[in-house]
Amino acid sequence: MDHAEQIVQLERLLDMIENRKTSMAESVYRNPVDDYTDPEQFEAEWKRLFRRLPLVVALSCELVEPGAYLTEDRVGLPALVIRGDDGKLRAFANVCRHRGTKLLRGCGVTKRRISCPYHAWSYTRDGALAHVPRDGAFSADINLGELGLTPLPVVERHGLVWLVPSVGAACDVDAFLGSAAADLASFAIEGYHHYETRSLRQAMNWKLVVDTFLETYHLGSLHRTTVFPILHGDVGAFDPMGPHLRNVYARRGLENLRDRPRSEWDFIEQTAIVYVLFPNTVFVMQGDHIETWRVFPDPNDVNASEIVLSLYTPEPTKTESAKRHWDRNMDLLVRTVLEEDFPVGEEIQRGFYSGAQDHVVYGRNEPALAHFHAAVRQALV
Template sequence: MRQQTHTALSKRVFAHIRNKTTDRRPQVTHHAVSHYTCPQRFQQERRKLFRELPILITLSCQLPSPGSFITDDNTGVPLLIVRGDDGKARAFINACQHRGARLADGQGRVKRRFTCPYHAWSFTTDGQLAQLPHSADFTGFDQQNCRLQERPVAEAYGMIWVRPEGDAAIHMADMLCGLEDDLAHFNFTDYHHYETRRIDVAMNWKLVIDTFLEPYHFATLHRTTVAPIFLPNMCLFDAFGRNLREAFPRRTITELMDKPEAEWDFVYHSALVYVLYPNTVFVMQADHAEVWRIFPSKDAVDQAHMYLEFYIPEPVQSDKAKAHWDANMDLVCRTVLDEDFPVGEGAQKGFMSGTGRSHIVFGQNEPALAFFEETMAQALG
C-alpha cells in the first residue's frame, strides 16, 4: 500500500471519528433468502464461478523452488500446480494421460518427474510425457506430443491463480481492477506459511463470506474478543471492479493524529479485509495475513468448506515467536469459529426451513456486505 493510500484512508477515519459516522450506502438493501437456499442457483454458481473463473489457489511461497507442487480439488476439477525448472508456475489436470489415474496428492516436491502409480508413465514438470514403459506396445501412439492437460495460470504479487476450465488467459489488470498497488506493496513473495486449517460448516458459502463484511456486530457478538480492539460500527469500503476492500480501524489509530502524515501506517492500525472475486477473503493484519479460501461442499447448498491459511513475515525461530503466532491463530478461531459461524449456521437452518422471511435486510452501515451479494447476484444474470 502506497503512503498516499495510508494517508487518505487515515484521513477518512479521522473524519468519521469527528462526525461519529461510517461509510454508508444511500439506502437499505433487501436481499433474497433464496440466494442461500436455491439448489438451481447453487449449481449455476458452482459451474460459472468456481470452474470458469480464475480461482486463487495459493501464495507463491507455497511453491518455493523447482519441483514444488500442490494439488487442489476444491472446484470439482482435479488440479496439479507445480513450479517448473524454469521457475514458472504451471497448472495441469491431475490425471495421467494413459488411464486417468491421479499423479500426485497433497503438497511436496518432486525431483524430476511425476510418475503415475498405476503403470509408471512419467511426466516432466512442464507436462511432457517423459517415459512410457513397454512403449513398443503402443505402436501408433504419438508419444512425442503427449502432454498433461494444461490450465491457464497467473502468478503476480506473490499469489497464484488458476482457471479450472477453459483455455482463456488470465489478465491480472482485468481481474484486480486497481488492487495491484495494495497487493504489490504487501510483498507477499517474502511471506512464510505458518499453518493451514480446513473448516467445514453447515451454511451456504456466500454466508461464510458475509461474516467478514461488516463491523456492526462486533459490539454484541464479539464483545470479549475483538470488540475491544476496533472502533465500534465503523468501516471504510471501496470497490475494485468485482473485488472489494473494507477497513476496520483499530482504536489505536488515534495515535496517528499526533504524528506527521509521512509516518502514518494505516495497515498497522486497522484490519484490511479484501474479497478477491469470487471466493477468497484476504485479511491483512498489522503483522500477518490470513487467507480464507471458501468453497461450496458436495452438492448441498447449505454446506461449505474453507481453508484458513496463516502467513507471517519471517520464519518461526523461537518458542516465543511460535507462542505469538499460536495466540493470533487462537484469537481468529475464537472469534470466527466459536462466535461468527454458529450464528451463521443457525441462520442457514432457518432459511432452509422455508418458514422465515423471503428477504433479509442489509443496513446502510453494511456497504461491503450489500456490494458483495449484489455482485454475486449479477454474475448469474
C-alpha cells in the same frame, strides 16, 4: 496503495471515529433468502464463478523451489500447480493420461519425475510425458509425445497464484483485478512466508461465510471479548473495486494518531484491511501478518462449504517464541469463527428454511454486503 492514499484512508477512519459514523450505502439492500438456498442459482455459481473466473489457490511463497507443488480438488476438477525447473509456475489437470489416476496429493516437492502410482507412467515438471513402461505396447498405435499432462491456465501476480479451473480457458488476471491490483502490489506479498493452513467445514452456504467478514456492526455484541477489544465496532471505510471490494477497519488506538505527525502514521499497523477477491477469497492484511480465507461451496450441498484458512508471516519462524506467537494468532482466529461466527451462521442457514422471511436486510451501514451480493448477481447474468 501509496503513502498518500494511506493517509487519506486514515483520515477517513479518524473522521468516522470522531463523529461516530461509518461508510454508508445509498439505500438499504434487500437480498432474497433464495440467494443462499436455491439449487439452480447454486449450480449457476459453480459454472460461472468457480469454473470460469481466476481463483486464488496459493501465495507464491508456498511454491518457491523447483518441484514445489500443491494440489487443489475444491475447484470442480483435480488440479496440480507446480514450479518448473525453469522457475515458471504451471498448472495441469492432476490426471494421468494413461488411465486417469490422480498423480499427486497434498503439497510438497516432487522428484525430477512425477510418477503415476498406478502403472508408473512418469512426467517431467513441465508436464511432458517422460517414460512409459513397456512403451512398445502403445507406441505402434498412438503418439506418446501427445500424452503430456493437460494444462490449466495459471498466472502468478502480486505474490498470489491464480488458477482458472477449466481446460482451454483464459486467465487475464490484470484485467480481472482492475484497481485492486495496485493495492496488492504495494504489500510486497512475495516476501511473506507460509506458516499454517487449516481446513474448516461448515453447514453454511459459501456466500454466508464471506458475509462474516464484511461488516463490524456485529463486533460489540458477538465478539465482545475477542475482536471488539481490538477493532472499533461499526466503523469501516468501504471501497468497491469492480467485483472486488476493500473494507478498512480501525484498530483501537488509531484515534491517537492526531497527536503524531503524518509522516509517522503507519497504515498497516493501525488497521485491518479486508479484501474480497471475487468471488471467494477473503484476503486480510493485518498489522503483523496476512490471512487468506478461501471459501468453496460443497458441490453437492447448497447449505455447506469448506473454508481454507492460511496464515502468512513477514519473517520465517525460527524461534520457539515466534512459533508460540503465531500459534496464538492462529488459535484466536479459529476459535473466534468456530465458537462465535460460524455457529450463528449455521443457525441462520437453517432459519432460511423456516418460512419466517423471504429476504434479509443489509443496512446502509453494511455497504460491502450489498456490493458483494450485487456482484454475484451481476456475474450470473
